[in-house]
Amino acid sequence: MQDWLPAQLHASPLCEQALTHRSASGTNYERLEFLGDALLGFVIGEWLYRQFPKASEGDLSRLRAALVKRETLASIAREHRLGDHLRLGTGELKSGGYRRDSILADTVEALIGAHYLVLGDDATRDFVLTLYGNRLRELPSAESLKDPKTRLQEFLQSRGLPLPEYTLLETRGEDHRQTFRIACRLKAYDLDVEAIGTSRRKAEQATAESALAQLQAMGAIS
Secondary structure, X not given: OOOOOOHHHHOOHHHHHXXXXXXXXXXXXXXXXXXXXXXXXXXXXXXXHHHOOOOOHHHHHXXXXXXXXXXXXXXXXXXXXXXXXXXXXXXXXHOOHHHOHHHHHHHHHHHHHHHHHHHOHHHHHHHHHHHHOHHHHOOOOOHHHOOHHHHHHHHHHHOOOOOOEEEEEEEEOOHHHOEXXXXXXXXXXXXXXXXXXXXXXXXHHHHHHHHHHHHHHHOOOO
């Protein structure tokens, strides 16, 4: 870790605390993670605001969400082999906690919080942006981050067409393992599609994705 963490942070007791899960000690990373989460959102938000002066609030929010989500942070943690340095309780260690996205993501945020307390705001801003590296240079378009239901609705609205109608056709399984079958109807195109998901929301998103694919196949979407 000494090759990417500043020496002052590496030598600080806060570094060890940032790597300590609550299963290992009462003095753990949770408070630092709370602070780091707030700092991360601010640093990434400020960077996006300055980098994309013409982007809408919605676009900026989607880009920030993609950058600070658990999966992104866990990926950063794996790049730096943070899992090898975590202090975990016996149970978490046996269950593979050092590989778990949630723990890895929390640890990155805790290190950001510790970095701020040791080195201050300007250095922490640079630290965060360095951690993200190519992820900032290779951002997807904000449009591509919109979920299928939003993209389908905006497509229809832009053409003054009726909005999609979603209907629950069937629910199967026990309460904790249900599946939902949803139909989506597009009146303007006389198009009906169905999909199944483990939640109603996921099923609706799947039908919207299928509807978009069919509209593209029809040539309605370029």
